[in-house]
Amino acid sequence: MLGSLAIAMYLLGLTLxxxxxxxxxxxxxxxxxxxxxxxxxxxxxxxxxxxxxxxGEEGVALGSVSAMRKMSSARIFEDGELxxxxxxxxHSGLAKILEVRxxxxxxxxxxxGSNYILMELGPRRETFIEYTVECPLRGFYSxxxxxxxxxxxxxxxxxxxxxxxxxxxxxxxKMEDLKETFVKSRVPKIFTGAVNIRQPGPGSExxxxxxxxxxxxxxxxxxxxxxxxxxxxxxxRERDAVSDVIIIVDSRAVSExxxxxxxxxxxxxxxxxxxxxxxxxxxxxxGVITYGDEVVSxxxxxxxxxxxxxxxxxxxxxxxxxxxxxxxxxxxxPHINKGSPIIFLSNLEDDPTIVNALRDFRARDFDxxxxxxxxxxxxxxxxxxxxxxxxxxKTERDVLISELRGLGVNIMDWEPxxxxxxxxxxxxxx
Amino acid sequence: MAVKRESGDxxxxxxxxxxxxxxxxxxxxxxxxxxxxxxxxxxIPEIEVPKFIESLLGGPIIPKMKFLKPDKMVxxxxxxxxxxxxxxxxxxxxxxxxxxxxxFMLTGSIGLASIIxxxxxxxxxxxxxxxxxxxxxxxxxxxxxxxxxxxxxxASSKVSLSFDPFGLADNNFLLSTLVVIxxxxxxxxxxxxxxxxRYSMLDTSIRTNEVYVMNPGKIVGKYHRxxxxxxxxxxxxxxxxxxxxxxxxxxxxIFNSDLAGQLRESVELTSVYGVALGxxxxxxxxxxxxxxxxPTHIQNWRESSxx
Numbered sequence: 001m002l003g004s005l006a007i008a009m010y011l012l013g014l015t016l017x018x019x020x021x022x023x024x025x026x027x028x029x030x031x032x033x034x035x036x037x038x039x040x041x042x043x044x045x046x047x048x049x050x051x052x053x054x055x056g057e058e059g060v061a062l063g064s065v066s067a068m069r070k071m072s073s074a075r076i077f078e079d080g081e082l083x084x085x086x087x088x089x090x091h092s093g094l095a096k097i098l099e100v101r102x103x104x105x106x107x108x109x110x111x112x113g114s115n116y117i118l119m120e121l122g123p124r125r126e127t128f129i130e131y132t133v134e135c136p137l138r139g140f141y142s143x144x145x146x147x148x149x150x151x152x153x154x155x156x157x158x159x160x161x162x163x164x165x166x167x168x169x170x171x172x173x174k175m176e177d178l179k180e181t182f183v184k185s186r187v188p189k190i191f192t193g194a195v196n197i198r199q200p201g202p203g204s205e206x207x208x209x210x211x212x213x214x215x216x217x218x219x220x221x222x223x224x225x226x227x228x229x230x231x232x233x234x235x236x237r238e239r240d241a242v243s244d245v246i247i248i249v250d251s252r253a254v255s256e257x258x259x260x261x262x263x264x265x266x267x268x269x270x271x272x273x274x275x276x277x278x279x280x281x282x283x284x285x286x287g288v289i290t291y292g293d294e295v296v297s298x299x300x301x302x303x304x305x306x307x308x309x310x311x312x313x314x315x316x317x318x319x320x321x322x323x324x325x326x327x328x329x330x331x332x333x334p335h336i337n338k339g340s341p342i343i344f345l346s347n348l349e350d351d352p353t354i355v356n357a358l359r360d361f362r363a364r365d366f367d368x369x370x371x372x373x374x375x376x377x378x379x380x381x382x383x384x385x386x387x388x389x390x391x392x393x394k395t396e397r398d399v400l401i402s403e404l405r406g407l408g409v410n411i412m413d414w415e416p417x418x419x420x421x422x423x424x425x426x427x428x429x430x
Numbered sequence: 431m432a433v434k435r436e437s438g439d440x441x442x443x444x445x446x447x448x449x450x451x452x453x454x455x456x457x458x459x460x461x462x463x464x465x466x467x468x469x470x471x472x473x474i475p476e477i478e479v480p481k482f483i484e485s486l487l488g489g490p491i492i493p494k495m496k497f498l499k500p501d502k503m504v505x506x507x508x509x510x511x512x513x514x515x516x517x518x519x520x521x522x523x524x525x526x527x528x529x530x531x532x533x534f535m536l537t538g539s540i541g542l543a544s545i546i547x548x549x550x551x552x553x554x555x556x557x558x559x560x561x562x563x564x565x566x567x568x569x570x571x572x573x574x575x576x577x578x579x580x581x582x583x584x585a586s587s588k589v590s591l592s593f594d595p596f597g598l599a600d601n602n603f604l605l606s607t608l609v610v611i612x613x614x615x616x617x618x619x620x621x622x623x624x625x626x627x628r629y630s631m632l633d634t635s636i637r638t639n640e641v642y643v644m645n646p647g648k649i650v651g652k653y654h655r656x657x658x659x660x661x662x663x664x665x666x667x668x669x670x671x672x673x674x675x676x677x678x679x680x681x682x683x684i685f686n687s688d689l690a691g692q693l694r695e696s697v698e699l700t701s702v703y704g705v706a707l708g709x710x711x712x713x714x715x716x717x718x719x720x721x722x723x724x725p726t727h728i729q730n731w732r733e734s735s736x737x
């Protein structure tokens with residue numbers, strides 16, 4: 001602004017032969033030149049290039065500033081906190097007044113400290129900037145770049161540089177502790193495990209009473225039943241075994257309908273993580289499939305490592321695309337054991353193949369549980385849907401849920417404030 | 431005879447029937463639902479889009495920035511601006527007589543032009559005082575524009591004064607020094623008033639924990655030093671630059687005294703074109719130094735050797 005004013009005054013002064021205007025213009029020019037020369041911006045003013053165009057070592061004033069970052073952890077769970085330490089170094093022999101802003105993903109909140117610092121960094125000195133961010137949403141995130149700005153005392157010239165220091169970290173979906181899922185397999189694998197399946201066999205849970213046969217252990221005899229009926233009766237127990245559990249997460253674009261922190265995808269990923277942890281804790285074999293623009297699957301496996309593989313996949317699930325469920329079912333059906341429990345997490349919107357796809361599962365005797373976080377509730381709560389629209393859509397949704405229930409699917413309309421364990425129990429009719 | 435097996439498959443119930451299996455499109459419903467289809471207010475973020483004039487000035491002028499109560503630093507800056515504003519108003523009145531102003535061109539009356547000129551200067555001061563008091567960029571911008579408008583002269587003239595109790599008009603050097611002082615005050619007013627806004631913003635940001643300042647004393651100290659040093663240096667350098675038409679004959683005198691004498695008596699060199707020529711000469715030298723990348727080398731040297 002001052003430069004333009006000076007040029008205008010200078011030219012006008014020359015045109016009108018007015019020495020007063022020329023004098024004022026010259027003073028402004030001198031002031032600007034001095035500020036450019038000795039305000040730490042000589043390199044900018046020298047070539048006339050804009051500050052953004054500087055790369056690498058070309059920027060003299062900022063070329064000697066470097067940054068390093070350290071994080072307390074590279075993997076955290078939702079609502080977890082991350083401590084960040086940014087180390088700023090000035091390698092030159094000149095003190096600098098720097099504005100430093102460490103770029104933090106938009107969804108994160110600075111809980112303690114600050115990522116935006118104004119400081120005087122002495123010659124050949126370093127300083128540590130510490131702050132804590134709160135990570136409310138799952139995902140892959142990066143901290144950085146570090147934006148550094150230097151300007152003259154009057155703010156006439158400034159120069160910015162982005163120090164490309166990045167640190168990636170993962171925010172896993174948070175998990176709910178589950179005591180019981182009510183999901184049981186009818187098809188055991190050969191290894192015994194901690195999960196009851198609906199077959200009599202070696203186990204700890206009571207299954208039924210039957211008459212005593214030769215060879216039965218005396219310890220299994222139910223003496224009370226014997227006293228009542230006069231016949232020797234033995235307790236049969238549910239067979240404990242390892243089973244395959246398949247979790248399907250709908251991550252189509254429509255699954256993100258609603259506010260950023262309250263939508264079907266957020267709920268589905270949290271539920272999938274909780275279920276995976278529960279089943280893996282019982283030594284089950286758990287596989288996860290997420291589908292949106294493509295079908296991404298985690299092969300069935302057991303153990304803690306599998307949990308981290310699943311959590312990583314769930315953290316990276318992005319609402320995108322509109323792959324129909326039927327495509328997913330056709331693809332996975334040949335690879336899963338008949339009768340395995342399948343848990344499907346979806347808001348059941350905008351997919352005309354849902355009924356047919358779930359019917360295919362049921363036709364092959366899979367135990368299907370559907371938890372459906374209701375996008376309608378999220379949108380209605382956020383006042384993005386009026387009452388009439390909500391009622392109409394709710395009716396349509398209820399019809400669809402009834403239809404699926406008619407197919408023998410264990411389904412629950414999962415309302416936003418309902419705990420996962422409650423929703424699971426509800427799906428099973430408890 | 432085939433044994434009827436129990437099956438969970440209920441597909442036979444739906445065979446041959448058309449079953450709606452998904453909820454209708456939300457978008458379609460939103461378009462036909464009647465009331466309440468407008469975009470909720472909370473869904474639209476507030477964005478300050480700079481208007482055309484604002485974008486020329488480098489960005490949006492945020493009129494409703496809620497500053498916290500000013501701290502001592504900002505209050506001192508405000509007091510400094512008040513002082514400079516008073517001096518600037520007085521000097522503007524002195525160095526911009528009614529003759530030669532745009533008002534004189536429009537009205538043709540020196541009396542009327544003088545009155546309008548005084549009104550403009552008073553308005554510039556008034557807006558400036560209010561803008562600094564309220565820390566409102568709009569009033570400050572208005573004040574700066576009015577000052578620039580007041581000093582704009584649309585007539586060929588040397589420096590003339592509307593009020594000259596000390597007889598400055600008789601001495602060309604003092605006269606041009608007065609204009610230089612005026613120009614420095616104008617720049618300092620512009621810089622300090624924007625400094626009031628910048629430091630108010632910074633102060634508010636510090637107190638709302640948006641920014642953390644390390645060694646605030648050193649940062650503020652550097653600004654205070656610049657407030658003294660920069661205008662003094664600008665004053666000296668500008669005087670030297672503007673005296674180039676007088677310095678050139680002195681230098682030429684070393685080689686050729688006759689030519690130096692001719693230069694001294696040259697009407698062109700002592701006129702506004704002489705000033706412009708001298709200025710051009712100086713800035714050509716400065717431009718050459720810049721072209722040779724000398725400032726970068728100086729900067730490099732300072733970076734490596736320290737202050």
